[in-house]
Amino acid sequence: MADRGGRPAARRIKTLTQAALNADATVEQVETLLIDLDRTVVKLNSSIGDLDVTLERFNSTITSIDELAPRLISMVERLENIVSRVEAMVDIGEAVASPLATAENAVRGVVEAVRRTTGL
Numbered sequence: 001m002a003d004r005g006g007r008p009a010a011r012r013i014k015t016l017t018q019a020a021l022n023a024d025a026t027v028e029q030v031e032t033l034l035i036d037l038d039r040t041v042v043k044l045n046s047s048i049g050d051l052d053v054t055l056e057r058f059n060s061t062i063t064s065i066d067e068l069a070p071r072l073i074s075m076v077e078r079l080e081n082i083v084s085r086v087e088a089m090v091d092i093g094e095a096v097a098s099p100l101a102t103a104e105n106a107v108r109g110v111v112e113a114v115r116r117t118t119g120l
Contacts, residue, residue, distance in 0.1 A: 114120075
């Protein structure tokens, strides 16, 4: 009976020892995870800081574009006015050139007829 009584105690000690080893291994795993998590959080914090800087630069660029837009619109309007004037000048030039081209063709025709008749 004494032997039987000792065995359950040995099994309990063995079970408690195994549980302690398992707990120790679990604690080491948790510590490793916490260390990795800490590194990840530090990197994430750095990335967020970089993102903040990028967003500030982007915001500054958008603000510059907003300030530039009215000047660009004004310049486009002036260019449209200039193009309208040039088109009007071209229309006038074409209107003036059309009778001249007709007269030139008539004179060439007369000169050609005179050459044919005179043999020049």
